[in-house]
Amino acid sequence: MDEALALASSAGIPVQEVERSALDRLGGQAHHQGLAAEVSGYPYVGLPDLLEVAHREGEPPFLLLLDHLLDPQNLGSLLRSADAAGAHGVVIPDRRASAVTPAAVRASAGAAEHLRVAQVTNLVRAMESLQAQGIWLAGLDMAPEAQEYTEADLGGPLGVVVGGEGPGLGRLVRERCDLLVRLPMRGRVASLNAAMAGAIALYEARRQRTAKICSPHPSTTKAV
Secondary structure: OHHHHHHHHHOOOOOOOOOHHHHHHHHOOOOOOOOOOOOOOOOOEOHHHHHHHHHHHOOOOEEEEEEOOOOHHHHHHHHHHHHHOOOOEEEEEOOOOOOOOHHHHHHOOOHHHOOOEEEEOOHHHHHHHHHHOOOEEEEEOOOOOOEEOOOOOOOOOEEEEEEEOOOEOOHHHHHHOOEEEEOOOOOOOOOOOHHHHHHHHHHHHHHHHHHHHHOOOHHHOOOO
């Protein structure tokens, strides 16, 4: 609490002390722990901003696209996984999907404050725009033609596409993907939670990207 108040003071943010009941009304169902802040809406960015991050870091673009994910807890969890795996940003639709709400921000454990999120009117058109710039899109799907996620090439410019809870990828989104990947299910359940499946795919992509960076170029190897 003292650190938060000191930071507010140094940033010129006015602080008002109120009764706990006032914080309860302001925070709704949130566990405010005695402190709340009034802020503006979430600062969404455009698609070019996501690619600019990759360009600035000198890496091939690495994005997460979400196809009408409805649960803010799943959204927050995926934002956390995307940030942890080093993704350059996340793309979400602006309708029939969870926005970056306070619940999603809490579930992200702070990742939402560091990761750029683009909210687009039409996800399929956004996918087409990314493909036109050389980015491959890998959709998580259990279709028979889907490759196992460890066998697919996820090491280049990539967008991982995760479908909504229950229905998975929409038809048009699935058709727009360059490849489909699936997680092997050895047990009795048919699929994993969207947030967990997305996290696994993101980390496999990160593993492959790291392997490519660390692998010596063929022209630099020498026979011994």
